[in-house]
Amino acid sequence: xxxxxxxxxxxxxxxxxxxxxxxxxxxxxxxxxxxxxxxxxxxxxxxxxxxxxxxxxxxxxxxxxxxxxxxxxxxxxxxxxxxxxxxxxxxxxxxxxxxxxxxxxxxxxxxxxxxxxxxxxxxxxxxxxxxxxxxxxxxxxxxxxxxxxxxxxxxxxxxxxxxxxxxxxxxxxxxxxxxxxxxxxxxxxxxxxxxxxxxxxxxxxxxxxxxxxxxxxxxxxxxxxxxxxxxxxxxxxxxx
Numbered sequence: 001x002x003x004x005x006x007x008x009x010x011x012x013x014x015x016x017x018x019x020x021x022x023x024x025x026x027x028x029x030x031x032x033x034x035x036x037x038x039x040x041x042x043x044x045x046x047x048x049x050x051x052x053x054x055x056x057x058x059x060x061x062x063x064x065x066x067x068x069x070x071x072x073x074x075x076x077x078x079x080x081x082x083x084x085x086x087x088x089x090x091x092x093x094x095x096x097x098x099x100x101x102x103x104x105x106x107x108x109x110x111x112x113x114x115x116x117x118x119x120x121x122x123x124x125x126x127x128x129x130x131x132x133x134x135x136x137x138x139x140x141x142x143x144x145x146x147x148x149x150x151x152x153x154x155x156x157x158x159x160x161x162x163x164x165x166x167x168x169x170x171x172x173x174x175x176x177x178x179x180x181x182x183x184x185x186x187x188x189x190x191x192x193x194x195x196x197x198x199x200x201x202x203x204x205x206x207x208x209x210x211x212x213x214x215x216x217x218x219x220x221x222x223x224x225x226x227x228x229x230x231x232x233x234x235x236x237x238x239x240x
Contacts, residue, residue, distance in 0.1 A: 049145035072161035078150035094185035105180030
């Protein structure tokens with residue numbers, strides 16, 4: 001395991017001097033701008049997008065640090081070889097499909113838990129933990145436009161994915177999570193699955209308890225899923 005206790009090691013691996021890193025972390029407001037993109041329900045999703053220099057630093061963090069963390073096999077977004085198609089594949093032609101969405105997913109990731117779970121004290125010195133967390137966090141949430149945010153969500157959700165995945169595997173249920181979209185397929189009691197998801201999310205230390213779970217797609221019987229569509233905010237199934 002690579003351990004970062006000295007600032008010089010972070011400078012070397014990220015390719016940026018400490019002066020630049022601290023200059024960015026102390027002036028984040030100057031390095032973000034908001035972009036609004038339309039969602040399928042008619043509302044708009046706000047993205048906090050970093051400027052070129054901050055994005056370059058975040059990309060270096062994502063590629064040289066976060067990429068070395070394990071990602072659950074049930075998480076199908078934001079990792080090498082992942083795609084919406086790969087996420088859909090386990091659910092094709094299943095008789096029952098349940099898709100759940102964690103509303104405000106990025107907004108509900110807690111600063112202290114990014115520091116504790118991602119940049120934990122056994123691996124990083126305290127000043128480096130604070131510096132890296134600040135470079136990846138903005139205005140009480142994970143910025144959706146930052147290259148580091150997707151990897152951080154997969155790291156924080158690792159234990160959740162493994163618990164849900166084990167439950168589903170024992171019961172012959174297919175489970176995948178694409179960012180904030182969870183998909184279940186097979187023969188199961190949807191109320192039991194929803195209750196389990198809510199229960200397991202409450203155990204997650206990195207997620208604010210103010211989240212909501214919404215059902216974004218449910219097919220309960222005679223139809224089968226044989227086509228998938230790609231939308232701007234993730235994946236939806238077309239039932240025929």
